[in-house]
Amino acid sequence: MTDGPLELSRHRRTSSTVVTATGHLTVAAYSELRDYLLKSAVEAPDGLVADISGLDVDDSMLVSVFTLVAMRIREWPAIPLAVVSTSAEHRALLRRRTVDRYASVHADTQEAEAGLDRPVRLRGQQEIVRSPRAAAHARWFVREKCADWRVPHLGDDACLVVTELVENTMAHTESAPRLRLDLRREIFTVAVADDSPVNAHLREGLGFADRGFGLRLVARLARTWGSSRTWQGGKVVWAVLASPARPW
Numbered sequence: 031m032t033d034g035p036l037e038l039s040r041h042r043r044t045s046s047t048v049v050t051a052t053g054h055l056t057v058a059a060y061s062e063l064r065d066y067l068l069k070s071a072v073e074a075p076d077g078l079v080a081d082i083s084g085l086d087v088d089d090s091m092l093v094s095v096f097t098l099v100a101m102r103i104r105e106w107p108a109i110p111l112a113v114v115s116t117s118a119e120h121r122a123l124l125r126r127r128t129v130d131r132y133a134s135v136h137a138d139t140q141e142a143e144a145g146l147d148r149p150v151r152l153r154g155q156q157e158i159v160r161s162p163r164a165a166a167h168a169r170w171f172v173r174e175k176c177a178d179w180r181v182p183h184l185g186d187d188a189c190l191v192v193t194e195l196v197e198n199t200m201a202h203t204e205s206a207p208r209l210r211l212d213l214r215r216e217i218f219t220v221a222v223a224d225d226s227p228v229n230a231h232l233r234e235g236l237g238f239a240d241r242g243f244g245l246r247l248v249a250r251l252a253r254t255w256g257s258s259r260t261w262q263g264g265k266v267v268w269a270v271l272a273s274p275a276r277p278w
Contacts, residue, residue, distance in 0.1 A: 035059075036085075038066045045143050046112075047074035052084035055092050064095050065259070071103040071111075072258050072266055075153075077146040078109055079139055083116040093127050100132035105254050106219055106268045108149065108212065110134070112142035151214035152179050158196060158207040168196045168209055172220070175211050184218045184271065187251050191269045194244035195222035198230065198267070205264070217253075221268035229257040230267045 036059040040049045049070050051063060071078050080096060087093060100111040111133040115121055124135045136142040154175045158164050169189045176185040192209065199207040205224035212219040230245060248255055252269035259265055 036062060040070050046077040046079045048079045048081055048139060050081045054086045056088045060092055060095055064099060067099045068102060069259050069261055071107055071109060072260050074109055076148055079112045079114055079142050081114045082120060090123055093124055093129055096129045097132045105270050108214060110146045112136055112146060114139050114142045149214045151212055154211045156209045158209055160206050164200055165193045165196045168192045179213050187271050188218055188220055191220045191248050191251055194248050195267050198244055199224045218271045219268060221266050223264060223266040225264040227263050229265055
């Protein structure tokens with residue numbers, strides 16, 4: 031390990047994205063590591079592995095960053111986090127700070143990948159052309175996927191959510207909305223990416239006719255929702271829908 035500044039890199043493997051952290055994890059570097067891991071998770075379809083073998087931890091409490099990240103990415107993009115270190119001292123620290131309740135802890139990357147809990151999922155992606163019919167095209171794609179995946183009972187809420195997210199993108203950015211749908215264990219997730227770095231947020235005190243009400247509707251329909259930064263400098267606004275019982 032080294033006392034140098036925090037250095038971060040990532041590379042894609044066959045079944046995971048690996049973030050390697052070396053140098054010195056300090057209070058000042060905590061948010062840098064957190065944000066790097068969260069952005070890496072957005073583009074890690076299978077699982078995220080943090081290799082901290084070369085990391086010197088300034089304060090044992092700072093390893094809570096892995097607990098925080100694991101909890102944040104559990105809902106969306108709904109992937110597991112594993113933490114790897116060749117150091118037995120590191121692994122003991124992670125277990126002592128109960129990080130292993132939220133992220134698996136391993137001695138090497140291959141072992142970590144083999145232990146990742148990957149829920150079976152279905153995924154659909156579509157770039158929506160900017161036009162007055164953009165939201166309608168997005169709803170059509172949602173209906174098509176709900177039918178293909180045999181979950182038509184999820185379609186109404188998903189269509190309401192995708193309408194608001196696409197219309198938000200059209201109103202507040204110059205981007206073509208990029209739609210992603212995920213179904214896992216009958217939990218349906220709607221996500222729309224754009225090129226704007228401005229995070230989506232709720233605005234209070236708005237009436238039905240005022241702009242901004244859409245995200246309040248999304249917040250009401252969704253079990254949870256959020257806005258995540260991407261490596262390209264934009265964001266993804268996502269909503270995890272509660273799964274109602276089948277109507278039959």
